[in-house]
Amino acid sequence: MAQVILHDNESIESALRRFKRQVSQAGIFADMKKKRHFETPSEKAKRKAQEQRKKRRFRAK
Numbered sequence: 743m744a745q746v747i748l749h750d751n752e753s754i755e756s757a758l759r760r761f762k763r764q765v766s767q768a769g770i771f772a773d774m775k776k777k778r779h780f781e782t783p784s785e786k787a788k789r790k791a792q793e794q795r796k797k798r799r800f801r802a803k
Contacts, residue, residue: 744768 744764746757765771781789 744770 744761746761746764748754748757
């Protein structure tokens, strides 16, 4: 869970920027997008195979 505590004399904009950075680093938006729609078993297998190909390509470099 991302949590931001305002410091003395800190603007809302800078606190919001810190919050957005924490949320993106925690992977909350990515997880939310994955769970937004139901994924059939075949779609899930295709996605996992694609992720594996991507990892293999990255490791080969």
